[in-house]
Amino acid sequence: MKLSRIIANTGEWLSGSGPHDQIVVSSRVRLARNLKGKPFPGWAKKAERVAVLDEIRSAVEGLPEMENSFSERLEDLSPLEKQVLMERHLISREHAARGAGSAVVMNPEQTLSFMINEEDHLRMQAIRAGLQLEEVYAMINRTDSELEETLDFAFHDELGYLTACPTNVGTGMRASAMMHLPGLVMSEQVNKIINSVNKIGLAVRGLHGEGTEAMGNLFQVSNQTTLGETEEEIIARLNRVIAQILEHEQNARQILLQQRAETLLDQIGRAYGILCHAHSITSKEALNLLSFIKMGVDLSLFPSKSRLQVDELFIETQPAHLQKGLHAAKMGAEERDSLRAALIRAKLKQMPEPEIGKIPTNGFGNDSPATGENP
Amino acid sequence: MFCDVCKSKEATVFLTQIIEGKMQKVNLCEGCSKEKGVNDPTGFALADLLLGLGAAQEIEKNPAGIRCPVCGFSQADFKKTGRLGCSACYDTFAEGLSGMLKNMHRGLVHTGKVPARLAVSRVRNQELSKLREELDRAVTAEQFEEAAGLRDRIRTLENEGREAEPAPNRVAELAEGEAEPLVPKPRQKP
């Protein structure tokens, strides 16, 4: 499969649906694995890296679930193509910077992706829409079990799966959820909530001042420890924290609706106004305004069929996505800002004009509260 | 407030992590936060970042000048990169690493998934190391009858292991039969 086909299609995690997908945008689980007896990529000679690449790549391409997959060596991708994959979080910045001996393989739905010779010999991730970490782990765990039939992974009796960095040793697993938390940001509670729920090892991108630095009010919640617990225990712990944040966000939205409905409608209306008429907009401003539109969709101010269009704009307005398909030379920031504004105007014009005049009667009622253990 | 990495630009990204009640804080500028992959949902670990900010010193508990016999990696290399050279490095630098792992993780023993082909031998190896410890204790205590019994059980298990799995699965034994030279040979970073 060609990269252009991958780029043209939205990933299943964005277009699909899942539990609590209004607030939990996506769930991912990544596993790090290395081949036994081979130096880690950062320390290996080029010939050794190439040999590891060949062995892993053919094993991955041979998986039944990877039929019609996209598979490419990093050195054969243009800087723009790499950046597009990075903006979709399908490859990491570190992986994009690597040259000879590295490759990326992904399925057409973009739910499974494999980075070969990133920091570890193999990093594989599964991603789905909404909150479904158990299902996502089951997906990548199945793939891992299939691969271990042909690949001899480095495993230590006490320390478990061995990784280049000691922060990943043990399960080699990082599970994460991307959460959209405009309610907590608007009510200035997000730092407090994050500090009160992160008794478990997890890092969250913090805020400066009143939320102006939060890119689109999107937050990542992920486990930070990988040794000493089973994969299921780590995910259960993470789910409990996510459920708490989810509940706080639902409460914050409810309170905003009850006590500051005018402010809420004002913010959404202004965001719509600016996005409909701006002729130059930075990526950061676009994301922050789109976050209000997304909340407007949650409030049924916009028809629910607009949801995908809005969600797609979060990705489509990123610098490399803007320039994809344009075979022009690399654009300057100003040029990108006006292209971004034009793209947003065009997309919003396709959507019916919202009725931002009255407080919706059903509020944020569509998303039922999280249960914690089994969302 | 300045960025903890470049120490020159204003910090705008504040990271907090609390593990077992111990709070760690890192402040970064926009540029450094991007470079360190803070926005990368699955690649980023705060402990990882801390490694680059001095936590990697910890490995010095090992005798100076020690090199991994399999890949030639040294403590200095780890201090520079925060990454190890090969899977055998975990045994080479075990002493320094264990203190570091204790600060980073919730335990020192893996309790999760085990590759299917290793599941049986892993149980056997764990049993063996327990028996060997008991044997040491029995010998020290001059309980020779018990020691003889333990030695028999160890032999039986060892034979089972040899029959079931000709290839060693311990990383410490990687050096045998691998293409890598046994004599430490310093590598150049590519």
Ligand SMILES: [Zn+2]
């Ligand atoms: Zn900096």
Ligand SMILES: [Zn+2]
């Ligand atoms: Zn080594």
